[in-house]
Amino acid sequence: MPYVNIKVTGGAEAPNNEQKAELIRGVTELLAKVLGKNPATTFVIIDEVEMDNWGIAGESVSERRRKAR
Numbered sequence: 632m633p634y635v636n637i638k639v640t641g642g643a644e645a646p647n648n649e650q651k652a653e654l655i656r657g658v659t660e661l662l663a664k665v666l667g668k669n670p671a672t673t674f675v676i677i678d679e680v681e682m683d684n685w686g687i688a689g690e691s692v693s694e695r696r697r698k699a700r
Contacts, residue, residue, distance in 0.1 A: 632672045633662050640692055641679030651677050 635658050639646060646654065655675045662668040682692040 632674070633666070633668050634674045635662070635676070637675065637677045638680055639677065640685060641681050644682075645679045646677070 637654060637658070654677060658675045659670045659673045662673050663670050682696065685692045687695060
């Protein structure tokens with residue numbers, strides 16, 4: 632029973648419903664192909680994390696993006 636958790640930034644950069652469906656389908660197919668896992672028991676969870684709640688190198692993604700402009 633594989634469990635895959637995909638974390639992406641939310642807000643304006645969040646994937647749309649079609650992109651999420653493609654991620655879920657693609658990950659499920661990959662686990663079936665590579666590991667022989669049953670798609671019926673494969674769980675794929677997509678979490679959207681606000682950029683203020685995601686940090687890299689001591690800064691939030693929001694702050695890093697502001698500095699990059």
